[in-house]
Amino acid sequence: EPEVTQTPSHQVTQMGQEVILRCVPISNHLYFYWYRQILGQKVEFLVSFYNNEISEKSEIFDDQFSVERPDGSNFTLKIRSTKLEDSAMYFCASSQTGTGKGFGPGTRLTVT
Amino acid sequence: GIQVEQSPPDLILQEGANSTLRCNFSDSVNNLQWFHQNPWGQLINLFYIPSGTKQNGRLSATTVATERYSLLYISSSQTTDSGVYFCAVVYNTDKLIFGTGTRLQVFP
Numbered sequence: 001e002p003e004v005t006q007t008p009s010h011q012v013t014q015m016g017q018e019v020i021l022r023c024v025p026i027s028n029h030l031y032f033y034w035y036r037q038i039l040g041q042k043v044e045f046l047v048s049f050y051n052n053e054i055s056e057k058s059e060i061f062d063d064q065f066s067v068e069r070p071d072g073s074n075f076t077l078k079i080r081s082t083k084l085e086d087s088a089m090y091f092c093a094s095s096q097t098g099t100g101k102g103f104g105p106g107t108r109l110t111v112t
Numbered sequence: 113g114i115q116v117e118q119s120p121p122d123l124i125l126q127e128g129a130n131s132t133l134r135c136n137f138s139d140s141v142n143n144l145q146w147f148h149q150n151p152w153g154q155l156i157n158l159f160y161i162p163s164g165t166k167q168n169g170r171l172s173a174t175t176v177a178t179e180r181y182s183l184l185y186i187s188s189s190q191t192t193d194s195g196v197y198f199c200a201v202v203y204n205t206d207k208l209i210f211g212t213g214t215r216l217q218v219f220p
Contacts (some may be wrong), residue, residue: 031206043155043198043210056205089153098206100145100160106153 002026004093004104012110013082021077021107023092032075033093033101034067036060043091050077050098082111114203114212123216125189133184133214135199143202145176146184148215150195158184158197160165189218 005024013019025032034046047057049067066078075094079086092104115138125131132136135144146158159166159173161182166173170189182199190207200208 033207035208037162042212044206045198045209046206048207056207058207066191091155093208095206100143100157101208102157103147103155106155108153 003007004092005025006085006090006104006107008107009016009105010011010108010110012112015111016081016083019079019082019109021079021090021092023075023077023094024073025075025092025094026096026102027073029094029096029102031055031095031098031101033091033095034077035086035091035103037091038085038112040089045111046077046090079109082109084111087111114141114201114209116199116201116209117195118197118199118211118214120214123214124174125216126148126219127190127220129189129218130185130187131189133197133216134176135182135211137186137201137211139180139203140157141177141180141203144182144201145208146173146182146199147200148193148195148205149198149199155198164194188217189216191218194218 005020032049039045049056091104091106095100095101095104117136143162148156161175163177170187172185196213200210
């Protein structure tokens with residue numbers, strides 16, 4: 001069964017640095033999402049992406065965040081200038097129809 | 113916005129026991145999913161169940177949309193069932209809104 005993949009599995013960065021988290025959604029899926037989970041808390045929605053544009057974003061998704069689908073397979077989340085509070089697990093998800101969603105294994109981001 | 117509450121928050125079981133996890137939501141939803149977050153942090157989709165009942169091996173789930181709750185049943189629990197179980201709902205757009213989670217620990 002096709003799966004969503006994410007790289008890297010763990011990223012350590014210094015405060016103020018830019019990071020790019022990468023995702024390869026399932027190939028015939030059209031809807032793409034990023035979620036994050038701060039350690040010990042519930043999973044929170046960040047952004048949804050459809051037809052090459054953001055369809056919805058949360059309050060968390062401020063100007064420091066951006067998403068891109070640079071080619072036909074990758075979907076990226078960029079954080080321009082990381083803060084300590086950006087430390088979290090970041091999950092990519094995709095969906096064919098916008099309903100049932102498959103999640104990637106996550107990237108654990110640690111900002112020091 | 114919609115509230116998604118899960119109970120109990122923590123559950124400790126001995127291997128072989130059965131359990132029921134509950135998810136309550138405060139408004140009508142379009143879809144509901146149950147996830148298992150394993151000790152490595154991965155979110156594993158268990159069920160996509162906006163209504164009705166589904167079974168997959170030792171796990172089954174029932175959603176009663178009109179009464180705004182869903183139940184996840186785990187029978188004959190195993191140590192590999194340990195982790196956090198989340199329900200998540202699709203409300204007025206297509207994003208998932210996650211519940212507070214139930215942390216399950218199964219001991220041999």
